[in-house]
Amino acid sequence: MLDTLIHMKLAVLRHSPRPIANWRTAVGLALAIITILLAIYPTGSTAQTGDLLKMAIGAWTLGWVLAPIQTGAGADEPIMPEHLALLPIAPRRLANGLLATLFVGMGPVITLGAFFALPVFGARLGPAAAITGTLAMLLHLALAILLSRVVIGITSQALASRFGLEFAALQYAIVISLSLVGWVIPAALAQDRRLLDDPFAFLSHGLPHGMQVALRMSPASWGTSAIIAADEHRWLAVAGYLAGLVALIAALVWIWDAQVSRRLEIRQRRAGGRISRPSWIQRRLPSSPLWASANRAMLTWSREPRMALEARIAVLGGIFIVAIPAAVNWTQIVAWVGVIVLILGASTSCNLYGLEGSAFWMTLLTPGAIPADVRGKQIAYLMKFGPVALVLSLIATAWGEQWWAWTWIAAIFPAALGAGAGAMIVVSARGAVPVPEASRKSGNLVAAADNTAQTIITIALVLVALLPTVAMLYLAGRYGWPLLEWIAIAMGIGSGVLATWWGGRWTISWLGRNGPELLTRLRYG
C-alpha cells in the first residue's frame, strides 16, 4: 500500500502545473545552503554556532507551521483521506500510509537539505556528534512536517466555529508577531541594547542570556543541544534530547491518525463559515451594480473561513507587532500600527479572484459587471481595513503621546490605504491562483493555493508606492520646512487616490481582455 500511495503522490506532483525547478525551489535551496553555512560559520565557540543553528532550525520549523496560512504554501493536499474513504483499508493503516506521502515533495527535500547543517555541525565536533547530528536531522524533519500538517488539521477544525476562528486568528497573530519582533523581549529583559541597535551583533557577540534560555526550552533546539551534549560526552543528555523529539513526534502521529480517521467519514455537509447577517452599514448601501458587488465582496469576507481568518490575522498581527515591543518599553513603532495593519491587509487580500474561483463566470456573463466587480472589491477592501486601521492609529498615537507622528501618519496612512486597494486588485486578477472550490472542498477548510510570490509582490508594490511620500517627509524633516510637510500630506492622499483609481482601471481593462482566459485558469488550474 505504501509504495502505491507514494507513486500516487509522485504522479500528482508530476502533473502539477508548475515545473519542479521553479523560483521557489531556487529560493528554498539558497536558504538551505545558508543554513548549512551557519554550521561552519566561524563564531567564537561551539555554543554560539549552536545558538545560530537552533534559531535556524526554529525558523524552518516555524515556516512549515505558518506558511500554509500566511502564503498558502504547503496547505494543499494532493491526496486526501477522503479520496480513499471507500477502500477496505483500516483507518490507522491508511493514516500511516498517508503520513509517508507527506515526506514526498520538494519542500521536504529542501528542508532535509537545510537540516543537513546538523550532521555537518556534528562532524566538526567528532564522530559521536556526527551520528547524533544525523539522527537529529531526520527527527527534526519529521517534527516540522508533522507539526505543519497537524496544525493545518486543527485550524481547519477550528474554522468551523466562530470561537475557533477567533481563537485560531489570535494564535496565528501571536506566533507571527513573536517571530518578527519577539527578539526584543529577551534583549530588553537583559538590558542589552546591542540587539536593539544592531540586530546582527549576535553573529559576533553571541545571544543575550535570556534568549539563550528561551531557545533551550524550544524543541526546535533539542537536536542541536543533543549534538553539543554528544561532543561533551554527556550521553544521558543526548538520549534525553533525542527521546524528547521522538516523544513529540509520536504524539503528533497519534493526532494525525485521529485527524485522518475523522475525515474518512462525512461529518456534516458544511462549508465552514457562518451565515452572518449583513451589517447595519451593508443594509443601507445604495442599490446599484457597484454597491451590490461591494456588498457581495464584504459578505464573502465574513463567510469564507480562510478570508475571515486572514483578515483577522492582519489586524491582530499588526496590533501585536507594535504591542510586544511596547510591553518592554520600546514604543518607537507604536504609531505605525495602522500602516502595518494596512500592509498586512493588502498582503492577505491579493488572491480575491482565486478564492472566488469559477464563480467568476457570473461576472463574465453579466453585461457591464466587470467594472462594478473590480471597484466593488476595492470598496470592500477599503471598508474592511480602512476604518479599523485608522482607529488603531489614532488610539496608538494618543496612547503613546507620539504627536510628532501625526504628520507622518496623515501622509503615509492614505498612501498605504490607497496603494493597498490598488495593488491587491491588480495582483488578485493578474496573479490569481486557483484554490479548491468550496463545493469540492474536503475536510480541510484551510486548503489553499500557494501564492507566496503574489504576497511578496503585493507588499513590494505597496512599499514602492509609499516611497515618494516618505522621501518628501524625510526632506521636510531634514530641512524643517513646514510647507514640505503639507506637500507630503497632499502627496500621500494624492498617491493613494491615484493608486486605487489606476489599479482598478488597469484591472478592469485587463479583465475585459482576458476574462475568459482567467476563468479557464480558475476552473482547471
Place this chain on the structure above:
Amino acid sequence: MNAIAREQPFSPPEPATHPDLLAVGQPPIPAMALRGLSKRFGEKIAVHEVDLTVPVGSFYGLVGPNGAGKTTTISMAVGLLRPDTGSSRIFGVDVWEEPLRAKALVGVMPDGMVMPERLTGRELLVYLGQLRGLPPDDVYARADDLLDALGLLGAERTLIAEYSAGMRKKIVLATALLHAPSLLILDEPLEAVDPVSASTIKRILQRFVASGGSVVLSSHVMPLVEQLCDHVAIIDKGVVAAAGRLDEVRGGRSLEDAFVQLVSGGPATAVRLAWLDNGPQHH
C-alpha cells in the same frame, strides 16, 4: 470509437459470491439491509427510521425529491456517514462493525465527493486497484477495459480536473466496478452523462445484475428507474413513503404519477412567473 457499435459488449468483472450466501437451508441474506437508520443535522432530521431490504440479484431504485435524504441514506449505508441510530448490513456484514469486510463487498459511486484532481483517469484506476490489493496484471487489464467501455480511452492524458461533469460520473463508476463487487450502490449515476454513454452504462448494469450482482441506484429520472429497476423505494422528507416490487409501488399508474401523488399529495399545480408571460423584453 462508438460504444454502441462495438461487437463484443463490455462485461463487468464477475460479481464475487459471498461465502455466507452458500449456507443452505437459511433464509436468504439480503444484499443490503437497512434497519432504523436515522440522522439528524442540528435541528434538521435528514433521515428518520429508514428500513430497506435489497434482495440479492435485484435492481433497486431509490427515488425521491431533492433534499429527501437519498444521499444521506446511501452515505450511511456504505460507511461514509455515521448514523445516529440504526444499522446497515451488506450481505449480512455490519458496515459499522466490520467496515473493511463490508467495503470489500460493495462498489460505491457517491455523489459530490472530492477526487484527486491531478491524476489521469487511468492513474486513478490503477492506484485504487493496487490499494485494493488486486493482482498487478488484473489492475491494468481492468483499468483498460473500463476506460474503453466508458468511452474514456480518448481522454488518456486528461487530468480529472479537466473532466466534464459526465466524464467525472463515468470515472467514479469505473472505480466502483474495478474490484468486482457483489453489490453496486450508485448515487445519480446517469446525471450529466451523454445518451451514448448512458446506454452503455445501462447495459453494463443490466449484465451485472444478470450475472448475479445486485444494484441500488438513486435517481430523479422516473423513466430510467422504470426501465431498469425491478424494485423501488420512494423516500420523502427522510422517511420511506413506499417500498417494494416496482409493480406494487406504482399500482397500475406510471411511476411518475405514483411518485407525485405520494410526495405532494396530488397532481402538480401550475405555477406562473408573471414577468415571463409577456414574452421577451429587450432592454
